[in-house]
Amino acid sequence: MIEQHTERSVVEAAPKQLFIAGAWVDAAAGATFDVLDPSTGEVLCAVADASPTDGTAALEAAAAAQPAFAVTPPRERADILTRAFHLMHERIDSLALLMTLEMGKPLAESRGEIAYAAEFLRHFAEEAVRINGGYQVAPNGNARFLVTRQPVGPSLLITPWNFPMAMGTRKVGPAIAAGCTSVIKPAPQTPLSMLALAAILHEAGVPDGAVNVVTTTRAGEVTAPMIRSGRARKLSFTGSTAVGRRLLEQCADQVMRTSMELGGNAAFIVFPDADLDAAVDGAVAAKMRNSGEACTAANRIYVHVDVIDEFAAKLARKMAALPVGRGVNDGVRVGPLIDAAARQKVQWLVEDALRCGAKVLTGGEVPDEPGYFYPPTVLTDVPETARMRHEEIFGPVAPLTAFTTEEEVLAAANDTEYGLVNYVYTNDLSRALRVAEALESGMVGVNQGVVSHPAAPFGGVKASGLGREGGPTGIDEFLETKYIGIAMA
Numbered sequence: 001m002i003e004q005h006t007e008r009s010v011v012e013a014a015p016k017q018l019f020i021a022g023a024w025v026d027a028a029a030g031a032t033f034d035v036l037d038p039s040t041g042e043v044l045c046a047v048a049d050a051s052p053t054d055g056t057a058a059l060e061a062a063a064a065a066q067p068a069f070a071v072t073p074p075r076e077r078a079d080i081l082t083r084a085f086h087l088m089h090e091r092i093d094s095l096a097l098l099m100t101l102e103m104g105k106p107l108a109e110s111r112g113e114i115a116y117a118a119e120f121l122r123h124f125a126e127e128a129v130r131i132n133g134g135y136q137v138a139p140n141g142n143a144r145f146l147v148t149r150q151p152v153g154p155s156l157l158i159t160p161w162n163f164p165m166a167m168g169t170r171k172v173g174p175a176i177a178a179g180c181t182s183v184i185k186p187a188p189q190t191p192l193s194m195l196a197l198a199a200i201l202h203e204a205g206v207p208d209g210a211v212n213v214v215t216t217t218r219a220g221e222v223t224a225p226m227i228r229s230g231r232a233r234k235l236s237f238t239g240s241t242a243v244g245r246r247l248l249e250q251c252a253d254q255v256m257r258t259s260m261e262l263g264g265n266a267a268f269i270v271f272p273d274a275d276l277d278a279a280v281d282g283a284v285a286a287k288m289r290n291s292g293e294a295c296t297a298a299n300r301i302y303v304h305v306d307v308i309d310e311f312a313a314k315l316a317r318k319m320a321a322l323p324v325g326r327g328v329n330d331g332v333r334v335g336p337l338i339d340a341a342a343r344q345k346v347q348w349l350v351e352d353a354l355r356c357g358a359k360v361l362t363g364g365e366v367p368d369e370p371g372y373f374y375p376p377t378v379l380t381d382v383p384e385t386a387r388m389r390h391e392e393i394f395g396p397v398a399p400l401t402a403f404t405t406e407e408e409v410l411a412a413a414n415d416t417e418y419g420l421v422n423y424v425y426t427n428d429l430s431r432a433l434r435v436a437e438a439l440e441s442g443m444v445g446v447n448q449g450v451v452s453h454p455a456a457p458f459g460g461v462k463a464s465g466l467g468r469e470g471g472p473t474g475i476d477e478f479l480e481t482k483y484i485g486i487a488m489a
C-alpha cells in the first residue's frame with residue numbers, strides 16, 4: 001500500500017495551470033474544475049478550466065512559435081525528445097502514481113503506460129533525423145524534381161482519458177520530431193498526466209510556445225474556434241467515433257489535415273486447433289488491459305463450438321481470480337472504471353445481453369462500495385442481437401459466442417462499422433494468414449492479445465479512423481510533401 005502522504009505529495013507537486021507560451025498561467029477568468037479519484041469518488045485537486053479565450057491564446061502562441069520551430073535543426077528536436085524520454089523514466093514512480101490516482105488503473109499498468117509513452121518519444125527522436133526527400137530527373141530531361149518534407153504547421157492534439165500519457169506522446173512526439181508546434185487538449189478526467197508531460201518537455205528544452213496545454217471542461221467551445229480560425233493546420237484526435245465525426249465536419253471547412261484514432265469493436269477468434277491456454281491468457285490480456293477501457297479491447301469473443309465450454313470455464317476461472325481494488329494497492333489487477341456514467345453504461349449493456357438470452361459465468365453485479373468498480377465478468381451465449389455486439393463495452397466484460405465455420409466467423413467479425421483491431425488464435429499458419437488478410441481492420445493480433453507497439457503503425461479502417469500513429473509512417477501525419485521543379489537550361 002502506498003502511504004497516504006505520498007499520494008498527497010504527488011498530487012500537490014503536479015502542475016495545475018494552463019501551459020501557454022512556455023509559462024504556467026491561470027485560466028482567464030480564474031476558473032477551475034475538480035479532478036476526481038475514480039476509486040473513491042473523492043476530489044484530488046482542482047486544475048485550470050480554460051475558456052475559448054485561453055484556447056485562442058494557446059493557438060496564437062503555437063502559431064507564433066511555428067516559423068522558428070520549423071527550421072530547428074532535426075538533431076536539436078531529437079535531443080529534446082531524448083531528454084524527455086530519460087526524464088520520464090527517472091520519474092516513472094511519481095508519474096505512475098499520479099496516473100493511477102486520476103485514472104484508476106493499477107500501478108503496474110500505469111508504470112507500463114509511462115514506459116510505453118516514453119518509448120514514443122525515443123522512437124520519434126530517431127525518426128526526426130531521418131526525414132528524407134528525393135531528387136529526380138524529369139522524364140523529358142528538361143527539369144529536376146527536388147522533393148522535400150516540411151512540417152504541416154500548428155497542430156491541435158485532442159486526447160482521451162483512458163491512456164492519459166501514451167495518447168499524448170503518440171501525438172506530440174511526432175509533432176516535435178516533424179517541427180510542428182501544438183496545442184494539446186487532454187480529457188478533463190485526466191489532465192494531470194498531460195500537464196506533467198508538459199513540464200517534462202519544458203525541462204527537456206522545448207522552445208516556448210512549441211507545446212501548449214489547455215485543460216478545460218468546455219472542449220467544443222474551446223477547440224471549435226481554433227479549428228475555424230484557419231491557424232491550426234492539423235487536427236490529431238483520439239476518442240470516440242461520434243466526436244470524431246463531428247470534428248471531421250468542422251475540419252472540412254478549413255480543409256485541415258486530420259488523423260483520427262477512433263472507437264473499436266474487436267473480435268477475438270479462437271479456432272479449435274489453437275493452444276487453448278495461450279488463447280485464454282490472450283483473451284484476459286486483450287480484455288482486461290486497462291479494465292477493458294481500451295479501443296483495442298476484445299469486445300466480441302468468438303470460440304469454435306468444439307472448444308467453447310473448456311475455454312469459457314478456464315476464462316471464467318482466471319477472470320474471477322483477478323483482484324479488484326484501488327490501483328494504488330499491492331496486487332490489484334483491476335481498478336475502477338473512469339466514472340459513474342461509464343459504469344452505468346457497462347451495467348446497461350450487461351442487462352441488455354441477459355435479456356437477449358446471454359448467461360453469466362462470473363461477475364455481472366455492481367458492488368455496493370465507494371468508487372466506480374465493476375467486477376471482471378464473463379457472459380456466454382451472447383447473441384448478435386445484444387447491443388454489446390455492436391457497441392464498445394469499455395469495461396471488464398467478456399462476451400462469448402460459439403461459431404462453427406471460418407466463413408461464418410469472418411462474416412460476423414466484419415459485420416461492424418468499426419475496424420481497429422481483431423485477434424486470431426490458431427496453430428494453422430495458412431489459416432492465420434488467410435483470416436488476418438480477410439479481417440477488415442487496421443491491425444490483427446495472431447496468437448497475441450496485445451498489438452500496441454511504438455514501432456508499429458497503429459490505427460484503424462472504416463469508422464475506426466484515418467491515419468496511423470507510431471511506426472515508420474507516424475511522422476508522415478505531421479509532414480507535407482513539397483516538390484520544387486527546377487528548369488534545366
Ligand code: NAP
Nearest residue numbers: 159160161186187219220223239240243261262263264295
Ligand atoms: P470522447 O468522448 O470522444 O473524448 C475524447 C476527447 O475529445 C476528450 O478530450 C474530450 O473532451 C474531447 N471532446 C469531446 N467532444 C468534443 C468536441 N465537440 N470538440 C472537441 N473535443 C471534444 O472519448 P473518450 O470517452 O474520452 O475516450 C474513449 C474513446 O476513445 C473510445 O471510443 C475509444 O475507443 C477511443 N480511443 C481510441 C483509440 C485509438 O487509438 N483508436 C485510443 C484510445 C481511445 P471532453 O471529455 O471534455 O468532452
